[in-house]
Amino acid sequence: MTTPVQKPGVKPPYELVCSTAYLLKRLGGKIKERSLEAFEAAGASPYHHTVLAVLAESPRETQATIADSLGYDRSWLVGLLDELEQAGLIERKRDPADRRRHLVSLKPEGKQKLDDLRAISRGVEDEFLGGLDADERKELHELLLQVARHNDPRYSS
Amino acid sequence: MTTPVQKPGVKPPYELVCSTAYLLKRLGGKIKERSLEAFEAAGASPYHHTVLAVLAESPRETQATIADSLGYDRSWLVGLLDELEQAGLIERKRDPADRRRHLVSLKPEGKQKLDDLRAISRGVEDEFLGGLDADERKELHELLLQVARHNDPRYSS
DNA sequence: TATTGTTATACTCTATAACTATA
């Protein structure tokens, strides 16, 4: 191992602790990492969750639409859908109206799986935000959403 | 190109927009990306900033201490320090008391550079948080710090 | 025997380019 001894006494520099941008970067990375671990333990990934969530809200999407709504690259989505299809959670069918397109839909098994993945996601979030009470969590969510809207009009409802 | 046509009309799923964890992940990734771009335009990286910030607050650190205070792997820090040293911003000297150690210190040029990098960092943050007023920014920072403390005792002062 | 700094390597996530089949 390269870092055999944990040194909890060494603090991050004050300048960075004072930076909201730094905290955002660090916390975003941390919860992403935690999510990956939690989902992996269930034989899934957070990306499976996001794709199933899209399909649950608007069934029979085309692959391009799914990718766009999640900000994923279309070529990267292919592998994800392969996994979900192999697991029997989704279905890909050619669009008769435009045979280039694939219409993707959620199977009943996919809906069940989505419930599981939602529980995992909620568990990770709940633990991560454990230092905040209900009001503070709401406030944090509101602020983050405002930031998201400022930087990406797709979050403006 | 794989995504030739921008489709701003396609919104992320409501389920994910409602998730604080999802927003944290997305926004953390976004601002990290923006930082990388802004620093790259100045021939530097956000990591140069963090290392210089550590040295400005506690000079003559050892490489292990720098790595620990930033949560970086020691082996990864080596390359960063090589770049900073080559640019004439820092100095590495063997510790006479323990010749395995390198004492790293900030040169005057490094202090100047740090000022530049601080300005870049502030610019990125300011733009990213543009949707929030001063009070809201303070509130957001406070909440993020609380979350950081809950998940990493090193943020508890 | 253990630790510091170093080098080399592997792995994940993502972006890009090129291919096919359809339009």
Add this chain to the structure above:
DNA sequence: TATAGTTATAGAGTATAACAATA
């Protein structure tokens, strides 16, 4: 000619393992 999906590839960022010098 352009688009949807696919495949292959390459890059950045990071983690892991092994090494030499020193304790």
